[in-house]
Amino acid sequence: MFRHTALRYTVLVLLASAALFQAFTAEYFGLEILTEILILAMLVLALDIVAGFGGMVSLCHGALMGVGAYTYAMLSTKVGIAPSVAMLGAIALTGAASWVIGAICSRSHGIYFIMATLAFGQMAYSYVFEAPAFGGDDGLGGISRLDLSIIGVDLNDSRSFALFCLAILGAVYGASVLILRSGLGRSLSGVMHNEQRMRALGLTVWRVKADVFGLSGMIAGLAGALAAQHILYISPGLLSWTVSGEALVVVILGGLGTLVGPLVGAAAFVMLKHELSAVTTYWHLVVGVILIAVVMSRANGIFGWCEARWGARIDRRLADATGKHQPKEVMTDA
Amino acid sequence: MLETRNLDKSFGAVHVTRNVSLKLERGERRVILGPNGAGKTTLFNLLVGELTPNSGSVHLAGADVTALPVAKRARCGLSRSYQKNTLFDGLTVEENLGLAAAVHTGNATKLWSDSLVKPEVREIVDEVAEQVNLMPYIHAKVSEISYGVRRQLEVGVALATRPLVLLMDEPTSGVGPEMSKGFHDLLNNLPRDLTMLIIEHDMDLAFDVADTITVLNYGEVVFDGLPDAARGSKLLKEIYLGSWEDA
Numbered sequence: 001m002f003r004h005t006a007l008r009y010t011v012l013v014l015l016a017s018a019a020l021f022q023a024f025t026a027e028y029f030g031l032e033i034l035t036e037i038l039i040l041a042m043l044v045l046a047l048d049i050v051a052g053f054g055g056m057v058s059l060c061h062g063a064l065m066g067v068g069a070y071t072y073a074m075l076s077t078k079v080g081i082a083p084s085v086a087m088l089g090a091i092a093l094t095g096a097a098s099w100v101i102g103a104i105c106s107r108s109h110g111i112y113f114i115m116a117t118l119a120f121g122q123m124a125y126s127y128v129f130e131a132p133a134f135g136g137d138d139g140l141g142g143i144s145r146l147d148l149s150i151i152g153v154d155l156n157d158s159r160s161f162a163l164f165c166l167a168i169l170g171a172v173y174g175a176s177v178l179i180l181r182s183g184l185g186r187s188l189s190g191v192m193h194n195e196q197r198m199r200a201l202g203l204t205v206w207r208v209k210a211d212v213f214g215l216s217g218m219i220a221g222l223a224g225a226l227a228a229q230h231i232l233y234i235s236p237g238l239l240s241w242t243v244s245g246e247a248l249v250v251v252i253l254g255g256l257g258t259l260v261g262p263l264v265g266a267a268a269f270v271m272l273k274h275e276l277s278a279v280t281t282y283w284h285l286v287v288g289v290i291l292i293a294v295v296m297s298r299a300n301g302i303f304g305w306c307e308a309r310w311g312a313r314i315d316r317r318l319a320d321a322t323g324k325h326q327p328k329e330v331m332t333d334a
Numbered sequence: 335m336l337e338t339r340n341l342d343k344s345f346g347a348v349h350v351t352r353n354v355s356l357k358l359e360r361g362e363r364r365v366i367l368g369p370n371g372a373g374k375t376t377l378f379n380l381l382v383g384e385l386t387p388n389s390g391s392v393h394l395a396g397a398d399v400t401a402l403p404v405a406k407r408a409r410c411g412l413s414r415s416y417q418k419n420t421l422f423d424g425l426t427v428e429e430n431l432g433l434a435a436a437v438h439t440g441n442a443t444k445l446w447s448d449s450l451v452k453p454e455v456r457e458i459v460d461e462v463a464e465q466v467n468l469m470p471y472i473h474a475k476v477s478e479i480s481y482g483v484r485r486q487l488e489v490g491v492a493l494a495t496r497p498l499v500l501l502m503d504e505p506t507s508g509v510g511p512e513m514s515k516g517f518h519d520l521l522n523n524l525p526r527d528l529t530m531l532i533i534e535h536d537m538d539l540a541f542d543v544a545d546t547i548t549v550l551n552y553g554e555v556v557f558d559g560l561p562d563a564a565r566g567s568k569l570l571k572e573i574y575l576g577s578w579e580d581a
Contacts, residue, residue, distance in 0.1 A: 001425055183441040183449030190433040193422040200382065200420075201437045201495055202408030208443060215445075 002180035006318045007311045031158040037270045038165040044250045044262035046219035052257030055192040060121030062243025068094040068224025069234045073140045083146045090225040098217020106209035125239040139235030255301030264303045335360045335529045336499045341390035350376045352554040363530045365540040368550035374533045383407045411498030415488045423476045431459045434494035466490040482513040499529045
């Protein structure tokens with residue numbers, strides 16, 4: 001069950017402050033990196049909801065982001081629908097596709113679930129890669145951004161677009177918290193802890209998994225629509241399983257099942273990528289070594305390590321300061 | 335309220351449930367006795383739908399539920415507790431009860447509200463926590479409470495679905511004599527209109543709680559009657575009770 005702690009609030013405030021500072025002070029290249037982080041953060045939040053809180057490790061979230069990107073691009077450039085409607089269409093279609101994938105894959109567990117989602121992702125990738133209507137391996141260009149001139153915002157300006165993405169990420173984070181704290185989110189948590197018992201209590205388990213997978217897909221679709229608007233060009237590579245794999249790496253690097261951790265992971269991953277790639281073309285090796293170190297340390301990612309080290313201490317100090325104490329652990333028989 | 339007709343189950347050549355027919359009236363408390371391997375837990379698994387019988391049928395409140403999956407049978411009013419604790423270990427006692435109550439009240443799949451703060455869910459959580467003496471531990475995580483309290487919670491989670499029939503698989507399994515006494519009171523204080531089927535090895539509890547007793551041996555019903563008759567049964571002494579009386 002998702003809970004905010006003092007440390008989580010603190011890190012959220014720090015991350016938001018850093019993002020705002022960067023958005024208002026950075027030049028073009030810095031703003032591009034910030035936007036990249038913000039869009040990746042949305043994707044990994046979507047993945048954390050299903051993997052971290054539902055035990056559904058998906059290798060098709062990259063493809064879902066691609067579905068969102070292509071739907072937005074097709075609707076806005078080929079069909080000629082207004083970008084705002086195209087964006088809603090991209091979210092809805094990706095959500096529907098995700099629900100179907102979730103409904104089918106929810107019957108499997110562990111490695112079989114991973115393989116089933118991988119298969120769906122690769123099917124989408126292959127189709128887009130081969131289909132002339134989607135531009136084949138050339139991809140699609142000529143994508144335009146949302147028109148917010150009615151409220152005096154020009155999203156073609158990098159700073160405005162970065163701030164827009166930051167606002168959307170804030171909304172996505174809030175929506176993720178609401179999902180996890182809802183009846184559906186609590187049931188998902190129950191399913192992850194003990195699927196057999198939830199079924200014995202009368203819950204239709206596959207339906208809960210499919211519903212949450214669909215909601216997570218909507219977030220991935222939103223990230224995809226923003227990714228298309230960011231680069232203004234999309235290619236089938238966006239649907240590749242390596243994007244899903246990278247998202248999973250980011251979630252694990254940040255801290256699975258914490259919501260805040262994946263945000264930290266997204267920032268760390270993109271910055272590492274840009275800093276290291278300037279030094280060596282083998283930057284993936286360094287990221288790999290860091291990931292192995294994180295996994296071998298048995299900490300739940302960078303943020304999980306921080307929580308284990310400082311989380312309890314901060315909560316205790318806060319409780320001392322406010323006079324609110326949690327009940328002590330109960331270990332005696334009745 | 336709950337009826338089985340000629341229920342039969344085999345695993346390959348091993349015949350674990352043989353032609354079992356039972357009939358529980360509303361409010362009846364029946365204890366199932368039998369040596370290890372008699373097919374008691376298999377019978378429970380057949381009743382709740384975790385196993386499919388080779389033949390025979392299960393009826394709940396007059397309706398044939400044999401073809402229904404586990405979740406649908408549970409929603410029809412069939413709830414069970416397990417011999418080994420099957421709880422949500424990372425969650426609190428309150429959240430464990432809340433999950434069950436949310437399913438019962440239809441709040442488990444709602445997106446726009448937190449099921450645990452719903453009045454109808456809270457009412458069940460508080461009531462069940464009182465019934466099974468869990469109030470002192472309500473905010474403790476399952477991993478923080480003792481084994482005996484977890485056994486109480488195991489029963490509590492099953493109760494929080496407000497079942498018509500409650501199946502309890504050795505509720506006192508692994509608990510000490512003091513705790514076991516507490517379970518006598520706990521079970522005796524549950525609402526009288528709740529139909530209960532209990533697998534139990536604790537003879538004191540069995541004869542204290544039971545209205546009727548059924549004895550299984552090699553998957554077959556070998557005795558079905560009142561506790562007093564069970565105490566005097568020669569057959570039972572041979573297959574089961576002998577060792578208990580001699581002890």
